[in-house]
Amino acid sequence: MTTATATVPAIAIDRVSKTYGATKALQDVSVSILPGQVHGLIGRNGAGKSTLLRMITGLETPDTGSLSFFGEEAPAAADAKGWQQRVACVYQRPSVFTNLTIAENLFAGRLPGSGPKISWRTMQSEAERILSEWRIDLDPRSLLSDAPIEERQMLTIAKALDAGTRIVLLDEPTVQLEGSAIRRLFDKVQELQEAGVTFVFVSHFLREVTAICDSASVLRDGKLLWSRTGDDVRSDDLVDALLAGQEQRRHRVETAAASGVTPALELRGATEKTGAFTDVNLRVAPGELVAIGGVGGSGKYSVGEAIAGLRRLGSGAVVVNGDEVASGKVKASQKAGIGFVPADRHKDGYVPQLSVAENMTMGVMDRLAPAGFFSPRKQTEMSVKLIDDVALVPPNPKLAVQGLSGGNQQKVVLARALARDPRVLVLISPTAGVDIAAKDAIYALILRALADGVAVVLISDDVEELLVSSRVLIMREGRVAAELADPTEEDIVRAIEGLE
Amino acid sequence: MNSARTTVITAPTIRNPFLGSVVRNVRELSVLPGLVIVAVIGAIVSPAFLTAPNLTLILRQSAELGIVVIGLTFILLTGKLDISLESTVGLAPMVAAWLLIPAAMGGLGTMINPFVAILLTLVIGAAIGLFNGLLVVKVKLDPFIVSLAMLILLRGITLGVSQGKTLAGLPDAFRYIGSARWFGVPAAIWVTGILFVIAALVLRYTAWGRALYAIGGNADAARAAGIRVDAVLITTFVVASTLASFAGLMLAGRLASVTSGMGQNLIFSALAAAVIGGVQLTGGQGRIVGALLGVLLLGTLTNVLTLAGVPTFWINAVYGGVILLALFVGRFGARPSTT
Numbered sequence A: 001m002t003t004a005t006a007t008v009p010a011i012a013i014d015r016v017s018k019t020y021g022a023t024k025a026l027q028d029v030s031v032s033i034l035p036g037q038v039h040g041l042i043g044r045n046g047a048g049k050s051t052l053l054r055m056i057t058g059l060e061t062p063d064t065g066s067l068s069f070f071g072e073e074a075p076a077a078a079d080a081k082g083w084q085q086r087v088a089c090v091y092q093r094p095s096v097f098t099n100l101t102i103a104e105n106l107f108a109g110r111l112p113g114s115g116p117k118i119s120w121r122t123m124q125s126e127a128e129r130i131l132s133e134w135r136i137d138l139d140p141r142s143l144l145s146d147a148p149i150e151e152r153q154m155l156t157i158a159k160a161l162d163a164g165t166r167i168v169l170l171d172e173p174t175v176q177l178e179g180s181a182i183r184r185l186f187d188k189v190q191e192l193q194e195a196g197v198t199f200v201f202v203s204h205f206l207r208e209v210t211a212i213c214d215s216a217s218v219l220r221d222g223k224l225l226w227s228r229t230g231d232d233v234r235s236d237d238l239v240d241a242l243l244a245g246q247e248q249r250r251h252r253v254e255t256a257a258a259s260g261v262t263p264a265l266e267l268r269g270a271t272e273k274t275g276a277f278t279d280v281n282l283r284v285a286p287g288e289l290v291a292i293g294g295v296g297g298s299g300k301y302s303v304g305e306a307i308a309g310l311r312r313l314g315s316g317a318v319v320v321n322g323d324e325v326a327s328g329k330v331k332a333s334q335k336a337g338i339g340f341v342p343a344d345r346h347k348d349g350y351v352p353q354l355s356v357a358e359n360m361t362m363g364v365m366d367r368l369a370p371a372g373f374f375s376p377r378k379q380t381e382m383s384v385k386l387i388d389d390v391a392l393v394p395p396n397p398k399l400a401v402q403g404l405s406g407g408n409q410q411k412v413v414l415a416r417a418l419a420r421d422p423r424v425l426v427l428i429s430p431t432a433g434v435d436i437a438a439k440d441a442i443y444a445l446i447l448r449a450l451a452d453g454v455a456v457v458l459i460s461d462d463v464e465e466l467l468v469s470s471r472v473l474i475m476r477e478g479r480v481a482a483e484l485a486d487p488t489e490e491d492i493v494r495a496i497e498g499l500e
Numbered sequence B: 001m002n003s004a005r006t007t008v009i010t011a012p013t014i015r016n017p018f019l020g021s022v023v024r025n026v027r028e029l030s031v032l033p034g035l036v037i038v039a040v041i042g043a044i045v046s047p048a049f050l051t052a053p054n055l056t057l058i059l060r061q062s063a064e065l066g067i068v069v070i071g072l073t074f075i076l077l078t079g080k081l082d083i084s085l086e087s088t089v090g091l092a093p094m095v096a097a098w099l100l101i102p103a104a105m106g107g108l109g110t111m112i113n114p115f116v117a118i119l120l121t122l123v124i125g126a127a128i129g130l131f132n133g134l135l136v137v138k139v140k141l142d143p144f145i146v147s148l149a150m151l152i153l154l155r156g157i158t159l160g161v162s163q164g165k166t167l168a169g170l171p172d173a174f175r176y177i178g179s180a181r182w183f184g185v186p187a188a189i190w191v192t193g194i195l196f197v198i199a200a201l202v203l204r205y206t207a208w209g210r211a212l213y214a215i216g217g218n219a220d221a222a223r224a225a226g227i228r229v230d231a232v233l234i235t236t237f238v239v240a241s242t243l244a245s246f247a248g249l250m251l252a253g254r255l256a257s258v259t260s261g262m263g264q265n266l267i268f269s270a271l272a273a274a275v276i277g278g279v280q281l282t283g284g285q286g287r288i289v290g291a292l293l294g295v296l297l298l299g300t301l302t303n304v305l306t307l308a309g310v311p312t313f314w315i316n317a318v319y320g321g322v323i324l325l326a327l328f329v330g331r332f333g334a335r336p337s338t339t
Helices: A049-056 A080-086 A102-106 A120-133 A149-162 A179-194 A206-212 A235-243 A300-307 A330-336 A345-349 A356-368 A376-390 A406-418 A436-451 A489-497 B017-024 B031-045 B052-077 B085-100 B114-137 B143-162 B172-179 B187-205 B207-217 B219-224 B229-255 B266-276 B288-307 B312-332
Strands: A011-020 A023-033 A038-042 A064-069 A087-090 A167-171 A198-202 A215-220 A223-229 A265-272 A280-284 A289-293 A313-320 A323-325 A338-341 A424-428 A455-459 A471-476 A479-485
Touching: A011 A049, A023 A049, A023 A064, A023 A215, A038 A049, A038 A179, A038 A206, A049 A167, A049 A198, A080 A087, A087 A149, A102 A120, A102 A149, A120 A149, A149 A167, A149 A179, A179 A198, A179 A206, A198 A206, A206 A235, A235 A489, A265 A300, A280 A455, A280 A479, A289 A300, A289 A489, A300 A313, A300 A338, A300 A424, A300 A455, A323 A330, A330 A338, A338 A406, A345 A406, A345 B219, A356 A376, A356 A406, A356 B207, A376 A406, A376 A436, A406 A424, A406 A436, A424 A436, A436 A455, A471 A489, A479 A489, B031 B288, B031 B312, B052 B085, B052 B187, B052 B207, B052 B229, B052 B266, B052 B288, B085 B114, B085 B143, B085 B172, B085 B229, B085 B266, B114 B143, B114 B172, B114 B229, B172 B187, B172 B229, B187 B207, B187 B229, B187 B288, B207 B219, B207 B229, B219 B229, B266 B288, B266 B312, B288 B312
Parallel strands: A023 A223, A038 A198, A038 A215, A087 A167, A167 A198, A289 A455, A289 A471, A338 A424, A424 A455
Antiparallel strands: A011 A023, A011 A064, A215 A223, A265 A280, A265 A313, A313 A323, A471 A479
C-alpha cells in the first residue's frame, strides 16, 4: 500500500518528554512516520495525543528529546513560518476566517501582489485553479461561512499543500461530518497519500483508523503503548492496546432497581427540539445509578442538559416521581428535584468573581429569600453545611471561586446541585480535570447520595468513569444504541466504537 | 491546617474583619482621595466653597445624575449597557408635560390630573426600558447599538413633540419633587439619598440584586443555576429607565420647565461616575457606594471648576482630564488584580 520506500521518515519523534507541573503529559515517546503514510494516533482523553500534536505543529517544545522532518532538525519554536511550511493541521472545527472570502482564506498570510498592493485578480484566478483541482464547487468570492464544514477542512488541506507543506495532521476531522462527507475526505486523503503526502490521523473512531491508516500508535497516560505498520492495524489489536495495562477499577457501584417502585426519573420517548437526540427512554429508580456513554456528538450531553431544563424537548417527556416536568425550564427542573452538574464547569458551572457561598446557593435564592430579601447569615450557614458535605478545601465560604483549585471548583458546582436536596442528580463528566483526591471525594459524594435514595445519572466521555456504574447506556447519533449490564471495559469500548 | 500553603488564593486572607472589609472596599475608596483633593482645592480657590448653601447646591445639582447612575449601575453589573437613559430623562417628562399644558403654551391641553401626569412619566420610562430590554434580550441585538439608536430616536421624538420649545407653566404638583424643601434641604437630595440606600440594600440583600452580579459574572452559569436570566435582564432595563424618567421629573421641577435638550450628554457623566466608582463595564463587579462617590466627585469637580473661574470654554477640557486622571488612579492605584 505504501509507495514510498525511503528510509528517511517524514516525521521522526525521538524520545520526547513533556511535563506540566505535576502532570507528565508525555514520557519518552518515539514515533517514526514514513513519507506517504497515513498514521493513526489513538488514545483516550488525557493520553497525551493533543500534547504530541501540539509538538508536531510547533506549538509546544519538548522538555527533552527531539523532532525532525525529512531528516532535518525541527525549526526553532519562534519560527512560525518554518513550522507552517513543514506541517499543517486540520482541526474538527477548522480555524479559518469565516468572515472572509474563500480566496482570502486560501491565501491568508501569503496574499499575492507587489509591495503593499494586493492583486485581487491573481488571487481570484489562483483560487479558482485550486478549487477546480480539488473539485470543490464553490465561488472563491463567496464567504467561507457559507461553505460546509467538510469543504472548509478540504480548503485547509488544499491551502497547506498549495503552500508546499507535505505533512498534514488531521485532528478528529470527522466528528462534525456526515457519512458521505467522511468518504469524500478519505478518498482525497488516499489520493494525496499516493502522491506522497504524509498524514497523521487522530480519531476516537477505531473503525476509521483501521479503514484509512497504514500505521498507528497508541498512547496512554503519556506513554507510547505500541506503534505498528501495515496489516497489524486491526481494530481488535487497537482495542487490546487501549485496554492493556489498565489498572483495576477502583470504584464500582452495584445498584439495582427494585421492581414496582415509581422511578425517580423517567424519560418517555424524549426527543430534543433541534434533534440533538431522538426517542430516548430511560427509567432510573431511587438509589439507582445509570451511566451514559458515547462519542462526542452522540447526544449524551444533550440528554443531561434536557433533564436539567437547559434544552427543550420537541416531543416526549421528563418525568420525576411520576410527575411530568415542564421542559426547557431550569427552575421547573430544580423544583421537581433535579440537581445538575454541567459538562464544562468554567462555562456553565460557576461565577468566578463571586464567593463560594454565593455560588453554592445560587439556585436556592427563592428558598433563602421567600419574600425577595434574603439574609446573608442564612446563606453563610447553608454554605458552611454544604462546604462540610463536599469537603471543600479551604473551607472558606467567602473566598472567590476563581481562587480555588479545579477539583474544589468542581466541588462547589456539585454543592450547588446538592443545595436543594435533589431526588435526581444528573452529573456530566463530574471528575473531568480534577486531581485524584478530589475524584475520590466526588465519588464518595455520589455514593452517599445513592445511599440516601437519590437517583443518579452519570454522563461521561471517560470509560473509567462509566465503569463506576453497573448499568451503562451507550448513545450513538442521538439514540440509545446499547444498554449494557455489568459491562467490562472492553464491552464499553466496543459499544462506543460500534464494533460488532 | 496546612491547606493554605497549597491553595492559590487571589485575594489576601485577612483575619481582622474590619480591616478585611476595608480591603474589600478598596476599589470604591480609591475615589475618596480624589474627592478630598478636589474639595481642598475648592476650599483654597474660593471661600464660598465650604458653605452650607454651596454644598447643598452640589448635592442638589448631582441628584438627577445620581439617580441615572443607580439605574446605569444595575445595567452595567449585568454586563449590558443602555446609553439611551439620557434621552429618557428628556422624553418622559416632556410627553407628560405636553399633555398637561394648555395649548396656548405649546401643550396639548388635555388638562389631565398632574398626578396622572407624574404616573405617566414613570410609565413612559418603564415602557422604554421594556422595549430596550426586549430588543437586547429577546432579539439579541447589541446593547450599545440598540441604545445608541434609541438615544437618537427618543431625543428626536422629544424635539418633535415639543417643536423645540421649552414647556413652562407646569402645575405645582408636577414640579413638587424637584423644587420642594424638606427640613430645609431640597426634597430631591433626600429622595436621591433614600434611593441610593434602597439600591445598596437591593444589591446586597435581594435575590434579584445578587442575580445581577451572577449574570454579569457568568450568564451561562447563572442560567444553569436556575436564575431566570432573561426576566432579570428585562426588569433591569425597566428599572433603570423608570429611574431615568424619575430623574427627568426632578430636573423638570428644578428648572420649572421642560426643555427639549433635557438630559443631553448626561449619560457620559453617568458612565464616568460609575466607572470611576469601580463599576466594571464587563459586568459582575462594582458597588453602589462606589457609584455614589463617583457622582459626588463629578458634582464637586463641576462646582469647583466654576468657583475657580475656569473659563467657560475650558471647563469641559479640564472636566475630561480629571475623569481620565481618576480612571488612572483607579486602575493603577488601589485596584486588586483580578484575573
